[in-house]
Amino acid sequence: MAASNIIYVLTITLYSLSVFAYFIDFLQNNRKANRLAFWFLSIVWVLQTIFLLLRAFQFERLPLLTPFEGLFFYAWAMVTLSLIVNFYFRVDFLVFVMNVVGFSLMAVSLFLPTGNLSPVWEEILTSELLILHVTLIILSYAGFTVAFACSVLYLIEHQMLKNKKWGKRLLRFGSLNKLNxxxxxxxxxxxxxxxxxxxxxxxxxxxxxxxxxxPLFDPKVLGSLAVLVFYGGYLYQKKVKGKQGYSMAFYNMLGFLILLANYLLTSEWSSFHIWSV
Known part of the structure; x- marks a missing residue:
C-alpha cells in the first residue's frame, strides 16, 4: 500500500512536469523542452502501469471499478495514445493538448477515495460483463479525447491562418487536412x-x-444516449453529408464537452450509476 501511494504521488508529479514542459514548448517552440516532456511522459507510463498492476494484485481484480480507478485507467490510456502519436505521427502539439485533458482528469482522482469497493458493491460489480463494459467506455472516452484535441488544434490553426500568423509554430500543428x-x-x-x-x-x-x-429517465442513461446521438450526428454529417472544416471541428469539440459533463456531473443525480464519478 505504501509503495502504491509513493508511485501515485510520483506519477502525478512527473505528469505535471511533462505537461508543463509541453506548455513551454508550445509557447517558445522549445525542442529541448519537448524532448524532456516526452521522457517524463514515458516514465509516467511505466509508473502508471506498475501502479495498476500493484492494485490488481492487492485487490485481486482488475483495477477499473471505482471512480478513482476509472480516472487513473483513463489517464493511462491517454498517456499510451500520446506515446503512440508521438512515435508514429509526430504532431507535437496534439500530444500536448491530449495530456492537458488527461492530466486534468487524473488530478480529479486526488479528491476521490483510493480504497477498495465495499464488500456489498464488490459482490455486485465483480462481473466479466461489467468489467468489459467499463473498459470499452473508458477506451472510447480516450478516443474521443484524441478527436477533441485534434479539433482544438484545428480551430486554433484555422484562426492563425485567417490572421496570417505564419511561423515555425504553425508548422508543428500539422496540416488542417491531417487534423481533420x-x-x-x-x-x-x-x-x-x-x-x-x-x-x-x-x-x-x-x-x-x-x-x-x-430507469430510462435516469440522468446517466439519458446523458449516455445523448452522447451517442450527438456523435452519431457528427459521423452522419461527415460521412453522408460530406461536411468538413471549421464547423465540424467545433461540432466535435462540443460533443466532447457533452461527454465530459455526462461523465463528471450526471452521476450526482443518478440513482442507477451511483458507483461512477
Whole structure:
C-alpha cells in the first residue's frame, strides 16, 4: 500500500512536469523542452502501469471499478495514445493538448477515495460483463479525447491562418487536412466502443448480476444516449453529408464537452450509476 501511494504521488508529479514542459514548448517552440516532456511522459507510463498492476494484485481484480480507478485507467490510456502519436505521427502539439485533458482528469482522482469497493458493491460489480463494459467506455472516452484535441488544434490553426500568423509554430500543428482526418478517424474508432459499452451496460443491468431494470429517465442513461446521438450526428454529417472544416471541428469539440459533463456531473443525480464519478 505504501509503495502504491509513493508511485501515485510520483506519477502525478512527473505528469505535471511533462505537461508543463509541453506548455513551454508550445509557447517558445522549445525542442529541448519537448524532448524532456516526452521522457517524463514515458516514465509516467511505466509508473502508471506498475501502479495498476500493484492494485490488481492487492485487490485481486482488475483495477477499473471505482471512480478513482476509472480516472487513473483513463489517464493511462491517454498517456499510451500520446506515446503512440508521438512515435508514429509526430504532431507535437496534439500530444500536448491530449495530456492537458488527461492530466486534468487524473488530478480529479486526488479528491476521490483510493480504497477498495465495499464488500456489498464488490459482490455486485465483480462481473466479466461489467468489467468489459467499463473498459470499452473508458477506451472510447480516450478516443474521443484524441478527436477533441485534434479539433482544438484545428480551430486554433484555422484562426492563425485567417490572421496570417505564419511561423515555425504553425508548422508543428500539422496540416488542417491531417487534423481533420485524425479527428474523424478517432471518432470513428471511439463511437463503436461507446455503443458496445452502453449495450453491454444495459445487458448487465438486466442480467442476473445486475439490477434487473434500467430507469430510462435516469440522468446517466439519458446523458449516455445523448452522447451517442450527438456523435452519431457528427459521423452522419461527415460521412453522408460530406461536411468538413471549421464547423465540424467545433461540432466535435462540443460533443466532447457533452461527454465530459455526462461523465463528471450526471452521476450526482443518478440513482442507477451511483458507483461512477
Amino acid at each position: 482526418h485524425f479527428s474523424y478517424v478517432a471518432t470513428m474508432g471511439a463511437y463503436p466502443l461507446l455503443l458496445l459499452g452502453v449495450i453491454l451496460g444495459f445487458i448487465w443491468a438486466y442480467s442476473g448480476d445486475g439490477m434487473h431494470s434500467i
